[in-house]
Structure formats: C-alpha cells, structure tokens
Amino acid sequence: MKVIKILGTLTIAVGLFLSGYFTHKLTNENVQEVSREVQFSYRSNEQPNQINLEKSYTDLEDQNIVDNTMMIMMHKKPSSEVMDIDHPDMYINVLSPKQHTGLVDSRVWFTESGAVIGDRVGESWDQVEYFEVNEQDADYLKEQGGFEEM
Incomplete structure (x- = not known):
C-alpha cells in the first residue's frame, strides 16, 4: 500500500511538471524579444x-x-x-x-x-x-x- 502511495505521488508530480513544461513551450514558443x-x-x-x-x-x-x-x-x-x-x-x-x-x-x-x-x-x-x-x-x-x- 505504501509503494502505491509513493508511485501515485510521483506520477502526479511528474504529470504536473510535464503539463507546466508543455504549456510553457506552447504559449511562449513564438515570443521573441528584439535585441537590436x-x-x-x-x-x-x-x-x-x-x-x-x-x-x-x-x-x-x-x-x-x-x-x-x-x-x-x-x-x-x-x-x-x-x-x-x-x-x-x-x-x-x-x-x-x-x-x-x-x-x-x-x-x-x-x-x-x-x-x-x-x-x-x-x-x-x-x-x-x-x-x-x-x-x-x-x-x-x-x-x-x-x-x-x-
């Protein structure tokens, strides 16, 4: 039971990280700043x-x-x-x-x-x-x- 809780927590953490990462990539991919x-x-x-x-x-x-x-x-x-x-x-x-x-x-x-x-x-x-x-x-x-x- 303890192993299932740890795996569930890890799965949720990885899922949150990946959803944040891909959201950032999709929303900021075309945003560039003028440097000169x-x-x-x-x-x-x-x-x-x-x-x-x-x-x-x-x-x-x-x-x-x-x-x-x-x-x-x-x-x-x-x-x-x-x-x-x-x-x-x-x-x-x-x-x-x-x-x-x-x-x-x-x-x-x-x-x-x-x-x-x-x-x-x-x-x-x-x-x-x-x-x-x-x-x-x-x-x-x-x-x-x-x-x-x-």
Missing part, C-alpha cells in the same frame, strides 16, 4: 530643432539590415575630417531595447567618396570622433535610411 534596433532619422525641414525618425529596423523583422549596418559601423576607418556637427545629412542610432541601452549614436555626412560618420564619445556632442566609409557602404546607408538629396 537600427533607426535612421533626419532633421525636419519645418522645425529645425526637431529630428524625425524616417525608418526603423529590428533584428526580428530585418536581421540582414541590422547586421549589415552594424558591420559598416564596426569597420569604419578613422578620419581627420571635422564636420559641422549641427548639420548632418542623417542620424543613425543603434539600440538594444532588451537592455534599454543606446549602443551607437552617430551623425552622417555624405561625400563624393562615401561618407563621414561622427560618433559621440562623451556625454554630449562636444566630444566626437570622426570616421569614414567607402561609397558602397554610404550608398547602403542612404538606401536603408531612405535618404533623398536635399
């Missing part, structure tokens, strides 16, 4: 102090765009050019919504040979490091960001 988001923004023509978000891509919807943009940002080369920090052609932000963190805060100026990218390295835009990318990478940023010549 790339935002392309521009200064408003009507409101000069306003920055308008033009396009936004997440790693769940557009993994290739997020990866390619991150690769461009990681492989840019240092530049000696200094640009007008208040008048970029495009703003690029890379965020980690999962961690509630901004990873990249950049301003972009398109040139004949590609683009110059200014990265904020301090608390404000008083501290900026400049980099350059080639024409192919600049064209990719233009295309994904919906850039139109002003």
Whole structure:
C-alpha cells in the first residue's frame, strides 16, 4: 500500500511538471524579444530643432539590415575630417531595447567618396570622433535610411 502511495505521488508530480513544461513551450514558443534596433532619422525641414525618425529596423523583422549596418559601423576607418556637427545629412542610432541601452549614436555626412560618420564619445556632442566609409557602404546607408538629396 505504501509503494502505491509513493508511485501515485510521483506520477502526479511528474504529470504536473510535464503539463507546466508543455504549456510553457506552447504559449511562449513564438515570443521573441528584439535585441537590436537600427533607426535612421533626419532633421525636419519645418522645425529645425526637431529630428524625425524616417525608418526603423529590428533584428526580428530585418536581421540582414541590422547586421549589415552594424558591420559598416564596426569597420569604419578613422578620419581627420571635422564636420559641422549641427548639420548632418542623417542620424543613425543603434539600440538594444532588451537592455534599454543606446549602443551607437552617430551623425552622417555624405561625400563624393562615401561618407563621414561622427560618433559621440562623451556625454554630449562636444566630444566626437570622426570616421569614414567607402561609397558602397554610404550608398547602403542612404538606401536603408531612405535618404533623398536635399
């Protein structure tokens, strides 16, 4: 009789565990969190102090765009050019919504040979490091960001 009670208890415990496990698998299988988001923004023509978000891509919807943009940002080369920090052609932000963190805060100026990218390295835009990318990478940023010549 004691063995039957132990086996019954074990059977109930295993049954509860398995029902909880499979319920979790079925209800949470399609739930994924965005880990990276790339935002392309521009200064408003009507409101000069306003920055308008033009396009936004997440790693769940557009993994290739997020990866390619991150690769461009990681492989840019240092530049000696200094640009007008208040008048970029495009703003690029890379965020980690999962961690509630901004990873990249950049301003972009398109040139004949590609683009110059200014990265904020301090608390404000008083501290900026400049980099350059080639024409192919600049064209990719233009295309994904919906850039139109002003």
